[in-house]
Amino acid sequence: MSAPIIRSSARFWFQVALFDLFAAAVIGVLLRAMYIVEIPFVRFRPWLHGHSHTALLGWLFIGIAVTLLHDGGRGDLTSRSRWLLGGLQAAVLTMLVSFPIQGYGAVSIGASTVHMILGYALLYAMWKASWSWPKKGSRALLRFAIGFFVLSTLGILTIGPIIASGNQGTEIYYWSVQFFLHFQFNGWFWFAAMALGVRWAERNGFSITIDQLTMGLWVVSAILTYALAIAWSEPHPAVFATVSIGVALQVWATIRTLRILKRLGAQAHERVLPWARILIGIALVSMAMKVLVQAGVAIPQVAVMAFTVRHYVMGFIHMNTLGTMTCLLLAYAVMHGWCDLRSPSLRTGLWLIASGIVLSELMLFAQGTLFWAGWGLIPGHYWQITAASALIPIGVLVVLVKGLTQRPTGPPQMVEQFKGI
Numbered sequence: 001m002s003a004p005i006i007r008s009s010a011r012f013w014f015q016v017a018l019f020d021l022f023a024a025a026v027i028g029v030l031l032r033a034m035y036i037v038e039i040p041f042v043r044f045r046p047w048l049h050g051h052s053h054t055a056l057l058g059w060l061f062i063g064i065a066v067t068l069l070h071d072g073g074r075g076d077l078t079s080r081s082r083w084l085l086g087g088l089q090a091a092v093l094t095m096l097v098s099f100p101i102q103g104y105g106a107v108s109i110g111a112s113t114v115h116m117i118l119g120y121a122l123l124y125a126m127w128k129a130s131w132s133w134p135k136k137g138s139r140a141l142l143r144f145a146i147g148f149f150v151l152s153t154l155g156i157l158t159i160g161p162i163i164a165s166g167n168q169g170t171e172i173y174y175w176s177v178q179f180f181l182h183f184q185f186n187g188w189f190w191f192a193a194m195a196l197g198v199r200w201a202e203r204n205g206f207s208i209t210i211d212q213l214t215m216g217l218w219v220v221s222a223i224l225t226y227a228l229a230i231a232w233s234e235p236h237p238a239v240f241a242t243v244s245i246g247v248a249l250q251v252w253a254t255i256r257t258l259r260i261l262k263r264l265g266a267q268a269h270e271r272v273l274p275w276a277r278i279l280i281g282i283a284l285v286s287m288a289m290k291v292l293v294q295a296g297v298a299i300p301q302v303a304v305m306a307f308t309v310r311h312y313v314m315g316f317i318h319m320n321t322l323g324t325m326t327c328l329l330l331a332y333a334v335m336h337g338w339c340d341l342r343s344p345s346l347r348t349g350l351w352l353i354a355s356g357i358v359l360s361e362l363m364l365f366a367q368g369t370l371f372w373a374g375w376g377l378i379p380g381h382y383w384q385i386t387a388a389s390a391l392i393p394i395g396v397l398v399v400l401v402k403g404l405t406q407r408p409t410g411p412p413q414m415v416e417q418f419k420g421i
Ligand code: HEM
Pocket: 024, 025, 026, 027, 028, 029, 031, 032, 048, 049, 051, 052, 055, 056, 059, 060, 310, 314, 317, 318, 321, 322, 326, 389, 390, 392, 393
């Protein structure tokens, strides 16, 4: 492996995060395969925790931080950020090994606590590094993303005292787990995704401003929709009223944001490589679906269904984490030459990832709907979804290996010839 690859540190740490996605996806396939064959060495819940922690705190946290700090090549990683990333990755690897072995235990909880503390420090570095970004655009979005990440960890910090007071498994315990997941998905990921997109537009000379009303609607709706998690165990009219207001504000924010995006129009489209358009397309459809699904869940009957059919819960989680965030981070890598599209096998890798995400999501929602309708199991469903899911780790492995053996190509305008798909 030649030295130039290590020097481009943001690209290197992106590949480290990609390794975490590969590890999480392999566990994901094992978990799916457990519905069809017995895998003696895999205990479902401890491995599930290993899967979700590696994917959320490894791939997504490190991937988002590195792309925002890289800032299209304008920013770079200070030695302090690199040390923090090294510590974060060590914590992720510890969780990857310890959760399957012990579930929630001293080592796994210790590692996730270390990750949280180092995470705060890296977020502070991102806060400082984005000081010069436009106030009414990417800077505001990133500050809300960081604020929501910190807010989400309050859910984790309360779990210890809840368990210590003998309330594990009770309503308040689930509310705090859901508090973490809700503000990770609807706050940290959602605002980080918008910050990534708006920052790209700013770097490419597009004037884009998120007005105060639109920003306020996104922030307030992200907070009020937390009531969705409460509605699951407390289907009280006031809770559903809060949900309804929250999702109505979110739909209003979406309409206003679509108007802003429309103004960017064809010019922006022209500047995006075809492969990045596919990935961004999947991400935008997933974001629209998230808003529509949450709007549907404002109806109590739909809410009960959405929470009781596990296929729907898993479909929704992976629509956010794979459909939106994973595709946006891969689009960033394509747009900045971290994935060299001249390589046919790399393009195949991207095809495998995109097909695995779209197919497994369609299967989760299709089977979920049949379960809801009481129409039973699609014949061979668990074989099909395991096969579709297996495309993801295979594709990630191809992209990772190609990435590690290729020289960086630099941003797209340097590689105009990559118009092919
Ligand atoms: C960005 C990447 C991903 C993230 C952040 C993620 C996150 C999660 C989370 C939070 C859960 C629920 C955990 C719980 O209930 O405690 C979960 C479950 C699961 N994930 Fe993922 N995941 C990702 C990618 C994948 C991939 C690529 C696959 C398959 C190849 C996969 C397969 C599964 C399976 C099978 C479950 C358990 C489903 C069940 O309980 O029925 N995930 N994931």
